[in-house]
Amino acid sequence: MAYGLILAQVVLAAGLIVVGGMVEGYGYGLSLGTRWPYTRNIVALAFGGDPEAWHRIIATLLGLNALAIVALRPGGLAWTGLGLIVFTALLGMATLFVLAGKAPSPLQGLHGLLAYSTLFTYLLMLTHGPGLGFYLATGVPLHSFLLVIFMGGMVTGQRGFGKAIGVFTWPRSLAQWVWVVHGLAVLLFLLTLAYETPTNNVALLFLLGQVGLGFLTFQAINASAERPGVLVPFHQLFSVGIAIALFYHLQVPVPWLG
16 A cells, blocks of 8 residues: 555656646746645636646645555654645745745745655655765765756846747846756756666656757747746656656667667
């Protein structure tokens, strides 16, 4: 039973990240205001197509499931997962104020780091791995990956709700500078994975696809800042794919990737 709950946590944690992309992509970031948790008619709103309502429902299920796992299989990783979910929820409230322009954008980046740390925690539980701290400290590609995640959250937080980044040759605004640093972090991660091929060549393939999606997403945000569309959740889906590929060191026989 505990194994099934842990597997469910992996699915919920990954799904929460992708649904978060849907919230941004379809302009629902502040659809429920800055109050959290929001309970009035939230189920009806979810089935009415509000991804922010689904985002909060999944987050609640993630927390309740974490409590059940602590009860059934108490241990360091179980408590780590529960703690991360609590802190991620608290920062989830903070990101609402980031979108509203009332809190600094690094909070959005930190929220992303905690979300992926939660995913890694339950993957470690699923595979009877080491503690999260040891895993993160010894996984070299993870360092540049997490930097990309942090800067990606910063990009979202810096542009706020319904604001374009703007087309530029040389960055003129803070949002554009943050986007440039995000791009440099992606380049560092790309070089790290290229150096490690073929150990993580599936992650490299996902990243190459994500780079293309990233440029398309940049254009979509500038064309329709409030509702850039489906590219945003697909961008997040590729990030989740990279995280899982890194965790399992997935490889496929691709001659030109080693």
